[in-house]
Amino acid sequence: MSTQTKGPPRPTHLAGQRRSGAEALIEGLKAQGVEVLFGVTGGAIMPVYDALYREGSLRHIIVGHEQGAAHMADGYARVTGRPGVMLATSGPGATNLVTGLATAIMDSIPVVAITGQVPTGLIGNDAFQEADVRGITMPVTKHNYLLRRADELPCALAEAFHLARSGRPGPVLIDLPKDVSNAPTTAPCPRQVSLEGYKPRYEGHPQQIHKALKLLKSAERPVILAGGGVILAEASEELRQLAELLRLPVVSTLMGLGNFPIDHLLSLGMPGMHGTGYAIKALYHCDLMLCVGTRLDDRITGVLDEFAPWAKLIHIDVDPSEIGKTLPVCVPIVGDAKPILGALLQGARGWESQPDWSAWHQQLEAWRREYPLGYQEKSDTILPQQVVQEVDRLLDDEAILVSGVGQHQMWAAQYYTFRRPRSWLTSGGLGTMGYGLPAAIGAKLAAPQRQVVCIDGDGSFLMTIQELATAVRYRVPVVVAIVNNRCLGMVRQWQHLFFEDRFAETKLEPPPYDQVAQAFGALGRRVQRPEELRPALQWALRESEAQQLPVVLDILVDPAECVYPMVPAGQPNVNFLTGAEGA
Amino acid sequence: MEHLHPISAIVLNESGVLARIAGMFARRGFNIESLAVGPTEDARYSRMTLMVRGGDRILEQVVKQLSRLIEVIKVSDLATDPHVERELALVKVHAPPAQRSEIIELAGIFRAKIVDVGRKNLIIEVSGDSGKVRALIEMLRPFGIVELARTGRIILARGQQVTAGRSRPEAPQRRRSPEETEITTEVIVK
Numbered sequence: 189m190s191t192q193t194k195g196p197p198r199p200t201h202l203a204g205q206r207r208s209g210a211e212a213l214i215e216g217l218k219a220q221g222v223e224v225l226f227g228v229t230g231g232a233i234m235p236v237y238d239a240l241y242r243e244g245s246l247r248h249i250i251v252g253h254e255q256g257a258a259h260m261a262d263g264y265a266r267v268t269g270r271p272g273v274m275l276a277t278s279g280p281g282a283t284n285l286v287t288g289l290a291t292a293i294m295d296s297i298p299v300v301a302i303t304g305q306v307p308t309g310l311i312g313n314d315a316f317q318e319a320d321v322r323g324i325t326m327p328v329t330k331h332n333y334l335l336r337r338a339d340e341l342p343c344a345l346a347e348a349f350h351l352a353r354s355g356r357p358g359p360v361l362i363d364l365p366k367d368v369s370n371a372p373t374t375a376p377c378p379r380q381v382s383l384e385g386y387k388p389r390y391e392g393h394p395q396q397i398h399k400a401l402k403l404l405k406s407a408e409r410p411v412i413l414a415g416g417g418v419i420l421a422e423a424s425e426e427l428r429q430l431a432e433l434l435r436l437p438v439v440s441t442l443m444g445l446g447n448f449p450i451d452h453l454l455s456l457g458m459p460g461m462h463g464t465g466y467a468i469k470a471l472y473h474c475d476l477m478l479c480v481g482t483r484l485d486d487r488i489t490g491v492l493d494e495f496a497p498w499a500k501l502i503h504i505d506v507d508p509s510e511i512g513k514t515l516p517v518c519v520p521i522v523g524d525a526k527p528i529l530g531a532l533l534q535g536a537r538g539w540e541s542q543p544d545w546s547a548w549h550q551q552l553e554a555w556r557r558e559y560p561l562g563y564q565e566k567s568d569t570i571l572p573q574q575v576v577q578e579v580d581r582l583l584d585d586e587a588i589l590v591s592g593v594g595q596h597q598m599w600a601a602q603y604y605t606f607r608r609p610r611s612w613l614t615s616g617g618l619g620t621m622g623y624g625l626p627a628a629i630g631a632k633l634a635a636p637q638r639q640v641v642c643i644d645g646d647g648s649f650l651m652t653i654q655e656l657a658t659a660v661r662y663r664v665p666v667v668v669a670i671v672n673n674r675c676l677g678m679v680r681q682w683q684h685l686f687f688e689d690r691f692a693e694t695k696l697e698p699p700p701y702d703q704v705a706q707a708f709g710a711l712g713r714r715v716q717r718p719e720e721l722r723p724a725l726q727w728a729l730r731e732s733e734a735q736q737l738p739v740v741l742d743i744l745v746d747p748a749e750c751v752y753p754m755v756p757a758g759q760p761n762v763n764f765l766t767g768a769e770g771a
Numbered sequence: 772m773e774h775l776h777p778i779s780a781i782v783l784n785e786s787g788v789l790a791r792i793a794g795m796f797a798r799r800g801f802n803i804e805s806l807a808v809g810p811t812e813d814a815r816y817s818r819m820t821l822m823v824r825g826g827d828r829i830l831e832q833v834v835k836q837l838s839r840l841i842e843v844i845k846v847s848d849l850a851t852d853p854h855v856e857r858e859l860a861l862v863k864v865h866a867p868p869a870q871r872s873e874i875i876e877l878a879g880i881f882r883a884k885i886v887d888v889g890r891k892n893l894i895i896e897v898s899g900d901s902g903k904v905r906a907l908i909e910m911l912r913p914f915g916i917v918e919l920a921r922t923g924r925i926i927l928a929r930g931q932q933v934t935a936g937r938s939r940p941e942a943p944q945r946r947r948s949p950e951e952t953e954i955t956t957e958v959i960v961k
């Protein structure tokens with residue numbers, strides 16, 4: 189991946205000139221092309237904030253809670269492809285970032301965290317606001333640093349950005365003791381980074397690409413399973429061309445939604461626990477699966493042996509450890525999806541004859557007809573699926589859809605027409621409730637000209653509701669459409685299906701979110717009747733932009749609605765419930 | 772099939788590296804039987820020798836997950852390569868005068884050294900492959916082992932081969948091409 193430095197930096201200090209660690213940090217952030225930082229100040233990070241203040245050109249967003257900063261940086265990164273940056277003080281500030289870092293690493297999102305730390309002389313003494321942040325964040329970062337000397341800073345910062353965005357992207361953290369921020373240094377900002385133990389591979393091995401093409405050509409029932417890696421690698425165009433050239437059906441994972449137009453004739457939609465019946469069937473019966481940028485996680489595969497029992501796998505991934513991790517792979521190809529899909533495309537163009545997969549396509553068509561996505565309309569209540577469909581109808585092609593975690597997330601994934609990469613932000617791997625609002629704010633700040641709508645749950649929204657204050661303070665016009673079922677719906681669904689309706693602690697009775705929003709200074713409206721839904725969404729989209737304010741729609745929906753199809757946990761995917769079973 | 776694999780890794784000699792590796796093993800549920808760390812011929816690096824139990828799939832993941840860490844420069848699984856393996860143990864054994872000569876004789880058979888002589892105890896130093904070390908310990912057990920310290924195994928590949936010179940897929944220093952490494956670990960479906 190290329191570096192995102194926008195033109196040569198205009199350093200406040202000439203390279204190698206004497207300045208404080210904190211000043212060197214600001215200089216380095218600017219050299220990396222950083223435009224905006226998300227964070228909260230505090231004792232140990234004060235020198236950095238002071239340097240930020242004195243330098244004056246970097247935008248900083250004060251958040252309500254550091255978790256919000258992490259998700260904002262994450263949302264910013266998912267939209268732009270450039271690392272999002274968060275700042276926090278030592279101890280509680282840094283520990284508040286942990287959920288956000290874990291969210292980012294699970295979805296391979298490039299973010300850089302700078303945390304203050306107590307002075308080096310106090311480290312290990314249980315000093316005030318000391319936490320072992322390096323230790324705590326080791327498992328939730330791609331790499332992390334605890335700096336001991338200001339001279340290490342320019343280099344560590346350049347490495348952090350390089351690591352965050354190259355190879356398999358991910359979060360990187362720098363823990364910066366207060367005395368290191370204050371100490372003088374003349375170490376220059378390096379222009380290039382080279383790490384002996386880190387050499388990601390981009391081009392696929394020609395021999396493996398050759399093998400993959402051979403296997404593909406001899407296949408009778410091929411499917412592409414395309415994940416979030418396609419989006420990270422900016423390889424959607426190559427994917428579309430390859431699929432169209434060979435008429436290969438494409439299944440897009442939750443993280444991959446938008447990597448291939450979901451309304452394309454060749455798209456089979458989403459796989460897995462709440463995937464389409466036809467995607468599940470196609471993966472089960474295929475004899476060749478071209479996996480690209482997906483880690484085949486348990487929500488996709490279900491019972492491993494029954495996921496794709498006849499399939500040979502070709503697996504393209506930039507991270508070799510993902511290949512063969514869950515399923516045996518026939519042709520592993522280590523590298524970046526873009527050049528590798530490009531090479532496959534080129535190879536396939538040279539074929540004299542196209543394989544005849546018409547019988548397979550007929551079968552896929554039959555499954556499509558047999559298992560359509562759908563729900564029973566009711567005249568007196570709004571159904572959650574209708575909320576998604578209305579949002580889909582009203583948004584333009586450039587819009588960004590964000591979600592919380594739960595039923596509403598799955599309905600959004602099922603009923604929204606994803607056409608473009610970097611237009612769907614969801615916490616897929618960690619499943620972090622509370623991701624939605626802050627990620628939406630980060631997204632809108634990254635792309636002010638694009639519509640940003642967060643479809644949220646009443647439970648999820650409550651977890652980071654404080655960021656409404658942030659959106660109001662900076663006048664960030666995002667629309668939050670709360671699919672309010674007055675309960676922790678996804679868990680309630682499991683209780684209904686598998687715990688004989690014992691609804692243990694899932695009834696929420698949340699506060700009136702429209703009024704809460706108004707108290708924060710945002711716009712809010714409650715929506716109850718089906719006929720109010722469209723006008724309310726139109727109002728929200730219009731007024732948010734007109735007044736440059738966030739809008740919260742508290743949409744009351746039928747709490748009994750369940751997400752279907754659904755694969756009961758522990759069962760083979762093909763045993764999915766369609767909802768017509770009378771469960 | 773589960774085997775005990777000797778894994779050799781060259782890692783940056785920096786603070787926190789051991790914690791990162793140990794944490795990764797714990798988090799992923801990999802089983803380390805022993806771990807030995809020490810400096811190498813080059814002061815920038817340490818060599819870690821890990822004895823890891825698991826089947827082929829697990830071991831493939833162990834090598835890949837180790838390689839993924841930024842501070843890990845090279846990794847190799849030496850299970851199938853000819854290698855020299857050594858372990859050192861210090862055994863403080865109960866040695867009243869009546870049994871002392873028997874113990875010293877035993878140590879002699881194992882080419883172990885008596886490195887400390889006390890009124891009631893002897894400390895014996897033994898080195899060799901793990902089998903030999905274990906055998907001597909078992910022989911000494913009936914006399915009463917007061918304390919025992921073992922280093923864990925250290926390993927080098929025999930001959931021309933450089934011990935941690937492969938299996939890191941992206942490293943430019945690799946001996947084989949990355950795909951060849953992969954092919955050796957590839958499993959053909961059904």
Ligand SMILES: Cc1ncc(C[n+]2csc(CCOP(=O)(O)OP(=O)(O)O)c2C)c(N)n1
Pocket residue numbers: 592593594595596597619620621622644645646647648649671673675676677678679
């Ligand atoms: C931080 C966090 N805590 C708990 C969970 C477990 N969990 C998954 S879905 C869910 C319910 C979500 O409720 P809500 O946001 O209202 O969405 P709904 O399912 O009702 O659409 C819960 C509690 C989680 N994913 N994340």
